[in-house]
Amino acid sequence: MNDFTFQNPTKIIFGKTSMAHLRSEVETIGKKVLLTYGGGSIKKNGLYTKIIKNLEGFEIKEFGGIEPNPRVETIRKAVKDCRDFDPDLIVAVGGGSVVDGSKLLAASLHDDGYPWDFLVELEAEPRRYVPLAVILTLSATGSEMNSGAVITKWETNEKPFFTRDETYPKFSILDPQNTYSVPKDQTAYGVIDAYSHVLEQYINTTKDAPLLDRFSEAILLTLIENGEIALKDPTNYEARANIMISATMALNGVISMGVGEDWATHVIEHEFSAFYDIPHGAGLAIITPRWMQAVKTQKADKLAQYGERVWKLTGTKERIVEGAIKKTHDFFKSLGIKMSFTEWQIDDRHFKKMLNRFAQTKLGEIPLSELQLQEIITSSVVSMY
Amino acid sequence: MNDFTFQNPTKIIFGKTSMAHLRSEVETIGKKVLLTYGGGSIKKNGLYTKIIKNLEGFEIKEFGGIEPNPRVETIRKAVKDCRDFDPDLIVAVGGGSVVDGSKLLAASLHDDGYPWDFLVELEAEPRRYVPLAVILTLSATGSEMNSGAVITKWETNEKPFFTRDETYPKFSILDPQNTYSVPKDQTAYGVIDAYSHVLEQYINTTKDAPLLDRFSEAILLTLIENGEIALKDPTNYEARANIMISATMALNGVISMGVGEDWATHVIEHEFSAFYDIPHGAGLAIITPRWMQAVKTQKADKLAQYGERVWKLTGTKERIVEGAIKKTHDFFKSLGIKMSFTEWQIDDRHFKKMLNRFAQTKLGEIPLSELQLQEIITSSVVSMY
Numbered sequence: 001m002n003d004f005t006f007q008n009p010t011k012i013i014f015g016k017t018s019m020a021h022l023r024s025e026v027e028t029i030g031k032k033v034l035l036t037y038g039g040g041s042i043k044k045n046g047l048y049t050k051i052i053k054n055l056e057g058f059e060i061k062e063f064g065g066i067e068p069n070p071r072v073e074t075i076r077k078a079v080k081d082c083r084d085f086d087p088d089l090i091v092a093v094g095g096g097s098v099v100d101g102s103k104l105l106a107a108s109l110h111d112d113g114y115p116w117d118f119l120v121e122l123e124a125e126p127r128r129y130v131p132l133a134v135i136l137t138l139s140a141t142g143s144e145m146n147s148g149a150v151i152t153k154w155e156t157n158e159k160p161f162f163t164r165d166e167t168y169p170k171f172s173i174l175d176p177q178n179t180y181s182v183p184k185d186q187t188a189y190g191v192i193d194a195y196s197h198v199l200e201q202y203i204n205t206t207k208d209a210p211l212l213d214r215f216s217e218a219i220l221l222t223l224i225e226n227g228e229i230a231l232k233d234p235t236n237y238e239a240r241a242n243i244m245i246s247a248t249m250a251l252n253g254v255i256s257m258g259v260g261e262d263w264a265t266h267v268i269e270h271e272f273s274a275f276y277d278i279p280h281g282a283g284l285a286i287i288t289p290r291w292m293q294a295v296k297t298q299k300a301d302k303l304a305q306y307g308e309r310v311w312k313l314t315g316t317k318e319r320i321v322e323g324a325i326k327k328t329h330d331f332f333k334s335l336g337i338k339m340s341f342t343e344w345q346i347d348d349r350h351f352k353k354m355l356n357r358f359a360q361t362k363l364g365e366i367p368l369s370e371l372q373l374q375e376i377i378t379s380s381v382v383s384m385y
Numbered sequence: 386m387n388d389f390t391f392q393n394p395t396k397i398i399f400g401k402t403s404m405a406h407l408r409s410e411v412e413t414i415g416k417k418v419l420l421t422y423g424g425g426s427i428k429k430n431g432l433y434t435k436i437i438k439n440l441e442g443f444e445i446k447e448f449g450g451i452e453p454n455p456r457v458e459t460i461r462k463a464v465k466d467c468r469d470f471d472p473d474l475i476v477a478v479g480g481g482s483v484v485d486g487s488k489l490l491a492a493s494l495h496d497d498g499y500p501w502d503f504l505v506e507l508e509a510e511p512r513r514y515v516p517l518a519v520i521l522t523l524s525a526t527g528s529e530m531n532s533g534a535v536i537t538k539w540e541t542n543e544k545p546f547f548t549r550d551e552t553y554p555k556f557s558i559l560d561p562q563n564t565y566s567v568p569k570d571q572t573a574y575g576v577i578d579a580y581s582h583v584l585e586q587y588i589n590t591t592k593d594a595p596l597l598d599r600f601s602e603a604i605l606l607t608l609i610e611n612g613e614i615a616l617k618d619p620t621n622y623e624a625r626a627n628i629m630i631s632a633t634m635a636l637n638g639v640i641s642m643g644v645g646e647d648w649a650t651h652v653i654e655h656e657f658s659a660f661y662d663i664p665h666g667a668g669l670a671i672i673t674p675r676w677m678q679a680v681k682t683q684k685a686d687k688l689a690q691y692g693e694r695v696w697k698l699t700g701t702k703e704r705i706v707e708g709a710i711k712k713t714h715d716f717f718k719s720l721g722i723k724m725s726f727t728e729w730q731i732d733d734r735h736f737k738k739m740l741n742r743f744a745q746t747k748l749g750e751i752p753l754s755e756l757q758l759q760e761i762i763t764s765s766v767v768s769m770y
Contacts, residue, residue, distance in 0.1 A: 001626045002400065003400025004400060005396065005397065005398050007395070007397065012642075014389050014643065015387065016388055171392075209627075210627060211607040211634065214599070214606060218596055219596065238386065241643075257630065
């Protein structure tokens with residue numbers, strides 16, 4: 001086990017009765033609430049009305065239209081629109097994109113530069129952070145219980161990550177019922193995103209971290225068991241609840257205690273999303289098994305453990321590793337996911353540019369070689385099996 | 386899964402380099418440090434000197450002598466001795482007893498009544514809490530990452546529990562090396578205490594909490610694997626580290642998310658400790674398998690899952706449950722533990738008084754009947770196998 005520091009101050013309010021806590025939680029923070037959301041699905045499914053009713057008497061301003069793969073351009077607009085309102089609290093209602101965008105907004109509302117400059121390029125510190133809270137409507141990114149955000153800068157095809165201690169949500173309301181209306185493809189992408197988060201922290205070369213390994217396996221098994229149920233029966237409370245708590249635990253710092261982390265799959269996928277604007281979960285599904293192929297010798301021990309414990313495979317180590325990769329691929333496919341970029345009509349026109357960018361960074365726990373990167377990226381347009 | 390709220394603000398600093406963070410962490414809180422500890426083993430093993438060196442320049446006062454099963458009488462003395470010093474921070478150096486005692490001290494230092502009155506009897510709120518930090522020297526109670534404490538009032542043979550949001554440690558330094566000198570029996574009691582904490586939250590009747598079940602099983606398996614190693618090889622870093630992180634995760638709120646809890650075993654053991662002054666872990670080892678026997682019909686499903694997943698038992702459900710109880714008993718015994726109270730020279734002179742007390746409370750997730758309680762207590766002086 002490696003040395004580590006862990007602290008996560010976010011309050012999680014989970015379950016069927018969780019929305020009833022909204023008012024009292026907001027009251028402890030302030031009176032002026034900036035409500036942020038995405039494309040407006042919360043107005044169709046009744047959640048918006050419920051929130052407004054809950055917050056009667058509070059001064060409310062809204063900023064909608066935070067898109068999937070949230071863009072710095074949108075957050076710039078939000079800063080301009082909402083600074084004068086000077087909210088005591090931002091309540092982000094949505095999935096990871098709305099939450100991530102709202103984190104950047106919380107960090108940049110009171111600064112004069114554009115948010116990008118402060119948080120990403122100059123690495124300067126904001127003057128003041130606005131407290132953030134979350135009402136989660138999609139189980140996927142874990143952003144509801146961590147301090148990180150991924151923001152897209154469309155003009156330069158960049159999709160970097162930022163994190164600050166101050167951007168942990170003060171509280172997050174997790175009502176699985178608020179995910180009942182999530183469509184099939186988004187449900188599947190969410191399961192895959194959470195699954196990939198676990199793999200990034202689990203398929204490592206750390207020795208002797210048996211507790212953390214088992215925690216990771218616990219999440220993977222729970223996602224496998226419940227993903228298909230939620231697709232077939234979208235209002236199955238237990239399946240939605242199990243996916244929701246799994247996605248939250250997948251990226252709140254617990255399973256990374258004392259272990260090596262990888263994150264190559266995520267960084268590679270972010271490049272695909274930034275160049276081709278495909279959903280994050282869709283890209284992860286395609287990259288993940290190809291990344292496993294590329295690192296199968298270096299990470300053979302953990303991939304074999306994954307095959308044995310999660311997929312109950314037996315046989316030689318080599319066969320278990322190959323089987324584990326195929327099982328991962330087939331699990332994603334069983335969720336109705338396209339398993340090569342060709343199915344997304346993506347060609348290789350940006351591949352060279354992407355590879356050039358990667359050449360300047362070290363990707364992965366054991367940094368990927370140029371050859372490994374090339375393998376992963378070029379194989380992504382070809383079917384694996 | 387049941388609805389739940391989770392928040393745990395404690396910062397965990399874990400590993401071989403964790404002691405190096407002490408100074409900078411204390412600096413963020415204040416200048417006057419009250420150091421609390423137990424019987425003085427930290428002066429023998431060099432930890433005391435290391436801490437004093439680390440805190441050079443800070444104003445330090447000490448209060449030693451907080452005993453196992455910490456007593457309200459001792460904390461009253463600490464209040465009297467230390468109030469005028471008016472510390473900015475209490476740093477508790479020790480195991481669960483020192484931490485628990487220091488929590489009560491942190492809560493009562495600035496009040497005029499005795500700590501007992503404020504926290505337990507009158508349920509009044511303290512005027513002010515002193516921030517608390519921990520340097521852990523024994524893996525067992527989980528008190529380093531929760532807000533609870535168990536205090537003994539010897540004059541009335543009571544051992545109640547208190548908890549306040551303000552008594553979460555600000556930070557806890559967990560260096561497995563600081564547990565190298567823990568003697569065998571204390572190491573075993575610690576493993577058993579953590580194991581029992583998991584069982585209290587795992588052997589429940591909650592349906593559909595697969596993630597939390599697996600987290601619990603992960604801790605149990607890790608404790609089983611590492612307990613014996615730590616006994617045989619006390620300076621085995623990995624074994625000490627695995628036990629330490631397991632004990633912390635066993636009682637920090639994670640594995641109780643959304644599930645029913647029991648705690649009958651703990652309450653029954655606290656009575657034994659309060660009447661006969663035996664170590665908490667020693668009592669838990671004896672009570673636990675007898676409690677399992679008493680609830681084996683009501684909790685058959687989870688006990689069978691426990692037998693299958695943790696002990697790899699197969700066969701009929703009934704046989705798996707019986708096997709799981711015996712495996713639990715034998716695991717504790719393999720750690721060198723006395724498995725009946727007769728071996729502790731304990732007779733039944735207080736049993737009637739204990740049973741009378743229990744008659745007034747509801748113990749357990751499904752409250753134990755008088756007959757069940759009687760079974761557990763009277764069988765504790767007889768060998769099980």
